[in-house]
Amino acid sequence: MNASPPPSPTTQHPDFGLTVITRSPDPTKSHNEPPKRAPLSERIQAMGQSRLGALLLLVATVIAIIWANISYASYEQVWGTHLVIGVEDLQLSFTLHAFVNDAIMAIFFFTVGLEVRREFAIGELTTWSRAMVPVIAAVAGLAVPAIAYIAIASGSGAEDAWGVVISTDTAFLVGALALVGPRAPGRLRVFLLAMAIVDDIGALAIIALVYTDSLQALPLAIAAVGLTAIFFTRYLRAGRGPAYAILSIIVWLAFLASGVHPTLAGVAIALLIPVYRPSRRDVEHALSLTQTFRQSPNSRYARAAANSLRESISINERLQSAYAPIVAYAIIPLFALANAGVRITGEILIDAVRSPIMWGIVVGLVVGKFVGIFGAIWLMKFFRIGSLGPGLTLQRIAGGSLLSGIGFTISLFIVDLAIADPEVQNIARVGVLTASLISFALAAIFFRISDRLMPTTDAGRLLVRPIDATRDHVYGPADAKYTLVEYGDFQCEFCLKATGAVSEVQRELGNDVRYVWRHAPLASYHPNAVAAAEAAEAAHRQGKFGEFMRSLFADQEHQQPADMLRRADELGLDTEQFESDLSSAEVAARVQDDALDAEAMEISAVPTFFVNGVRHVGPFDAASLIRSLQATRF
Template sequence: MSLTITDTSSAADPERGRSHRRHPTIAEKVRALGEVRIGALLLVIATIVAIVWANLPESSYHHFWETHLVIGLEDLRFEFTLHALVNDALMAIFFFSVGLEVRREFAIGELTKWSRAIIPVTAAIAGLAVPAIIFVLFNLDSGQAHAWGIVISTDTAFLVGALALIGPRAPGRLRLFLLTLAVVDDIGALSIIAFVYTENFAPLPLVVGAVGLAGIYLVRYLQRGRGPIYVTLAIIVWMSFLASGVHPTLAGVAIALLIPVYRPDRRDVEQALDLAHMFRQSPNSEYARQAANSLRESISINERLQSAYAPYIAFVILPLFALANAGVEISPEILAAAAMSPITWGIVAGLVAGKFVGVYGASAVLKYFKLGDFGPGLTLGRIAGGAALCGIGFTISLFIVDLAIDDPAAQNEARVGVLAASVIALILATIVFRITDGRRSDEEIGAVLARPIDPAKDHTYGRPDAPLTLVEYGDFQCPFCSKASGSIEELRANLGDDLLYVWRHAPLIESHPNALAAAEAAEAAGLQGAFPQFSRSLFSDQDHQLPRDMMRRAEELGLDVEKFANDLRSPEIANRVQDDVLDAEAMDITSVPTFFVNGRRHTGPWDAPTLARALRGEK
């Protein structure tokens, strides 16, 4: 950095001279709780209600869910039971959301970079295979070995909710690891449902479904009116899958994989802001409609649909599914039969032991051979806790019970196994997290630089072999980071080739809403060799960091503006910034600037003389 700012009065006071992460309000905590935990809580409540209902004297549970519904006109009619309506229709929406997440991860998410994806992908594949093998070994003589699909999948909703409840502090990388694993896990489960548990296949309706899917793909090219067309074609595809014998929930996945996904184009965002400004100056319905449409279109339909459906799936569809499928009849006789059943024990062993051995074992092997990018915070201890959580197979496990097993008594034994395995997995994960994370004291967290300096990846200034190193985690919208850049320039001038300085991103988006966009813009400029110049420009004018300002800076610096705009939308840029953010989270960095002097966290003032003394080991 070459921006000179001589005012270092704030640097003398380490508390006053930093921007701190804003603590969330009670309302924000409640909203966060609702997003990740209440859905899982509703699943638990629905499960308990289903079990109690199924075990009431003269229970109406099974009779209720076998109620028949008829939809249609004259000869064109569809007949469902309530149970089938939930499992075939409502669950198609759930699998649609799963497909959207799969599509997003492959397009702009964690699965775009192989070094990052190899760990959860390998762990997921092992986590599919090992449980299936264990189940088959338990059921070689039971006649139910073909039901191995029950133990292959992890319940993503329960996984995320449980991680939020019992997981470690700062679980960012573990959460990404488990979510990516769950996506691959879902792909495996959906493929097995399609190829193993589909009967009475009729190809002609599937041809109609294929035409409908082609139409869904082409809808993206329409300028307007896409919503009703998507809905109409989706219904046609779903009905075609139902008529073909392929499980209709897979229609939801097939549709989702054709929905476009992309990161927002900064020029589209800028246009939306201009329209909103016009509406503010001259409020009328036309400007309001244009501004609303422009804002909506700047976000891909994939992400809009995920946001729109998420509450209904978490708070309605999955609890209804649990209510319709978790009604296990419990009596001494049934529990005794389950305790002796190879189906029950195969499910418990497959989900609890199989998932743990598969996920943790594959990760440990990759760690041993140094394959893939684990990153700070993704320790084998934390992976062990996550691997235990993967034994919660609930939703898809119960779903496959109905597909794979015809005998009601065997179904009951299987459901007992699924519920028991989910409880055991949760308890085991809690114990593992308490043991592995309890070993570290608060003083140890973040005391040492978690990720070594890598000149090929980091933004470095100075000789790679310099004897003194200074790493800064900062935020381009933070005024104290701007002032610190003056101290850094003075320090570099005084120490010369003896100092290697490294900049890493730690945008405090709660306090600085434009900081993340500024970091990504600097990275996009870096792809054209202009990271230092763009950074200086951001620090010199922190009041102008909107999308239009980023494009203007790129133009002023002589960058290829078209390439700059395209790079801003690339997953490479987002993942590069996210790496630094996750490192900062793993080291409990809650204020910026935060410095690491020769690999150890600096806690004093950050004026140039103080940093120089710290670098030389002087007091």
């Protein structure tokens, strides 16, 4: 695809259309001194919450083990405490342990369901082409560990506990990646999260189909009615929050009475919660109300602005934001405290070492997960099925496959469902903890060694993704002698000034140079940078990327949602299609892919140029870029 490049507001080259953007010179700088570049400091995904959540989970696990070994009687007494909830004849009776596993954990599974729903609607699993590799890897990561466990535990009487080894603990996986992962782990993290979503779906389906003893028809019918009502709640004009809450409690009670494990009610409810990308019109309406409140501060305008801002974000994402800290910092550590109390004595360890159940779990999680995931991806790569993102090498997949052997939350959850004997349960818990520790240690060692073997001088030196004329925004002939790739941000003033240098390069080299633009939005410095990049991609779908790019650079101060719509209208775009494309997962993924490329190459500033596939270091004035192009030609 050869698009017409962005011309300058003042001077337009007859062949390429790029303009030299003129600005008054800074008297404190020499004429040839390029401006400093702004830092790209924001990672694609925040790691802080994942890291802290994993540490709290680890602390809770250690406390549970120490507590159980100091006084197992008190541990059992506390978690065996009976709770009675209800009035008169309508009462529910739980042990504290059962309340955590059946009620509190329903919130955890609810958040898992929200994430599943989001990924299929607007995330990594929206299209088969994007989801193929993590989906196939996840299925293999479910099947191979189960087969390994059954082969080893055959004859032990606990063959049915193969579900213990199928699931990776998503919270521990992401937290461990933040703690011991490789440099620039963004794309690996996105891949592992997508795979973990499919893994969770498989584990939840197995809990429902395999570890549910009996079903009661009437409660299931009530649950179905309640779920139907939850689906239609989205159409209420007001009171959706209370309606969701009341109906969710009814559905959970119906699941509890039906024989289906009540935590699955959380998943079923979450899958019916609507999710969508914010509408630009809704965002603009919220901004208008906020400006009205700023001009006339009063409680009525404050409520209107707050409600409008809240409603512009889907309830799925609002609930994820609200519950994610509760789940990470309270629910999962509480679950670990209630379930990880493993007695560890010499006799128990000897029994565990001799038990095929323990070794079935260890081999299933540590070896089975690695062989299933890495083996599936190796085969897909060998037969050229699907594709891995730039920077996502087999080496990194190997490390991620080792981390996937951390099977904690759902593994311990299934231990209670699949095994009745308390002594065997204890052996199984020893196996889960041992396997998780081994997987974590192996992954940490692997990532440290692989990072050391990768020369730091080569990190980010070469362009990780070749130019693709069907995907990239390419300006110039495909057979040009020189290729100049820029990672930039439409709100960055230095990228604006770089367009002048690029136009000079094209004027000097003519058809000998090919210019490629890729996105690296500085969201931490420029709040509208991602939106501007997505708007340009939406315009590209109507063949107007170059024109929209010129418009964005010509007026960097006005890049609000209304400005994007105004630009689309001025350029003669179909505004309804433009708005629809702005809300599409494909457009968001296109920008994210470029940003993940930038992270994979450790790009820490924009604009960053690659000349003939080699990273340009130093000034980015036209003369410097031309010298670099001529010096690095392959």
